[in-house]
Amino acid sequence: MSVLEKLFNPAARGSTVKREMLAGLTSFMAMCYLIFVVPSMLADAGMPKDSAVASTIWVTIIATLVMGVWAKFPVGVAPGLGITAFFAYYVCGPAGYSWQTGLGAVFISGIVFLLLTVTRIRQLIINAVPMDLKFAIVVGIGAFIAFIGMKSCGIVAADPATFVTLGNLGNPQTLLSVVGIFLIGGLMALRVRGAMIIGILVITVAGIVLGVTPLPQGQIFSTSLPMPTETFMQMDIKGALHHGLISIIFTLTMVDLFDNMGVLIGLSQKAGFIREDGHIENLDKALITDSMATMASAALGATTATSYLESAAGVAEGGRTGLTAVTIAFLFFLALFFSPLVGMVPAYATAPVLIIVGAMMMQEVGRISFKDFTVALPAFLTIISMPLTFNIATGFGFGFVSWVGIKALSGRFKDLNIVMLCIAICFVINFALRLP
Template identity: 50%
Template sequence: MEKPPIVPQSEQGHKENLLERIFKLSERNTDVKTEVIAGLTSFMALSYIVLVIPFILSEAGIPQDAAVAAVIFSTVFCTLMFSLWANFPITVGPGMGLISFFTYTVVLGKGLSWQTALGAVFISGVVFFILTITGIRRKLFDVVPPTLRSAIGVGIGIFVAFTGLKNAGIIIPSETTYVTLGPMTEPESILGMAGLILASILMVKKVRGAMVISILLITVFAMGIGTTPAPQGLNDIVTLSVPDISATFLQMDLLGALKYGIISIIFSFTIVELFDNLATLLGLSKKAGLMDEKGKIPNLNQALKADSLGTMASACFGATALNTYIENATGIAEGGRTGLTALVTSGLLLLCLFLVPLVSLIPSEATAPVLILVGALMMSEIQHVSFDDFTETVPAFLTIIMMPLTFSIAEGLAFGFISYTLLKLLTGKAKGMHWAMYPISAAFIINFIFHGSL
């Protein structure tokens, strides 16, 4: 009688051991199941980016299919570095504020081509990488006062919300008052408000993927009433081929960016990414229990290098500078502690490549409510603004209000930095202000003198 064959270690056990070695699951008091659920949760919370961000990029003239591919590829590329190199449970991709700045300020506002704007993004990534490897990046974070850091986030939030209100037709231009309320009986405005209420209710009820559900339901309703075309078959929803990214891949115009002299734009990309991204990354790391009692985070340098390299890669793909998504907090709340969470999220995002036809069917009134809600969520930073000291209050106010009113994040930054420095200096309260605020504010003033605007 033949002896039964020796049964090797199970494939499942091998996979678990491999994952343990890569992600140090037990060291961080987690397991595969928890990490997978956390990754799925993060995906549901931030999957709206696949629907919303390509739409905003398309308004800059980028072909929408290529924009979807660029957003997904850049997000997955950087997230994989966070996962496998830095072992962070964090997804990183093109940020809503930076996408808005790219489209509405740089391209539509200044009339630059999207290729030239991508060149500026790539250069900002190079600057970002240099600041990271030299250690200046961590030091620069301490330069900007906490009040301005918070005001930047709030201002971007209002700017994004204003864009959403405009896209839904709720806010329209006016010759007498500049802006006014649009006709609220139009189907687009009604659908926009319905989407806002629906998404808000779902978020209050803590429904996973609330924003995505709202987008899809409003799109279906818009198709039902005939304001947007309905798919005629499965091919109009799902594709078996990856969308062509050739329209944007390596299309950035570096010489054009340098020739135009857009130092202020590159500076703005760098400043916004620097403070928004690092602050979010530190906050999420603390929430995940990765920060020790001395404030140190393991592999933080790898994470910082990853997002600077990711910004350069994003420009090569055809998207903008990257941000750490605050929606990662949902996955971390589900127990995500390692890069396995980010690995799961990036894998699910890759599957979205086959839903490009669906994205092209989604009307602006379906995505507009998400922009408004993202703006509302970013308002939470207002609690960190000091209202007891006018030398803090006024710069914060100017930073916040000038972003939507000038339709430029960079203009808001300029007013905030300049007013903060001048008020502190002229009221005798400059003692605690970092010396680097002087050259930064001077650079903004010089730019106003020679270029008029940012």
């Protein structure tokens, strides 16, 4: 028995070392775009670009490694896209705060996450979520993932009259994505192992051969280890407290709490971590990991770290243990030296994976009790609002508030608990803070 088999015991979860590593590679290929997207937004917030790149990758490496070795979840952790956009284009934009003060707010929110975790309030919240709503969260995330995939490859596009419409299917990138959907779907139907990574590599190579994706120019290998020297320990905690960024800290906390919670529930369901009683194995360690990761992220110079939706690609490929996460972390470490090569994997090559994973997560819809309208309406609002508002946490809010509201109005008070009521009130407050 190899060292990796002793450490992670993949056989106990019906997996193998090879399959776990392949799953990690698949998740990495689906996640690697963040190396370019997140630092770009951080640079728009005023951060030095090179340090933003280094801090983003180092946060991902450290947090994902801990998630794999300690929490043993097959999930990648990195600075979140939505929260980074909020940080760059609101906190450091219209709100008028410096990126140092913004990082101070991120660090404080990480402390709040940790306190909520060690006091088991976060676990209490997750365990209080009804199973029907948990299934709806999985389905909603699947719809969200598929929508992201369709948007990134151009299958759907923005439209001023109808908001979204059919994209330009004559676009070479969109056509390659459509081919990728059928290629990966066909391979999966034939039960070919590594179908997703095969599809990503084939479409990437096809794009290069056809001239759709250019080869990287200039130096493709860095001989020195990139470090976030200009952003390390630059967070201004005192400034964040002095300016009273209560609403911003509250928003950071709420979004990450329920965004991360939604991803963990969704991926845990697909990976077989949810027991029959609804409890999730190793959840405490996973939540502590992302809490500590957020504080480390602020210290290094990046935004709130969260479990990544794209990890669903690796879970769908068979990832069931922390070895998947360790593989992701190792590949991101290599990416520090080969970032130009990582950039060769275009969005249109990973988009088919997101769409197919979304379809797989949609299977849980059959487990929702739609015949009970007090379940059907909250479940529907949870599912539909995630892709339409482009926000997992908002979908959570609609689901929780409507669940409590319709159960109370129909006199079904036995289906409610104090935790659900408190969560619904928190979301109402959060929505109120967004009012002009």
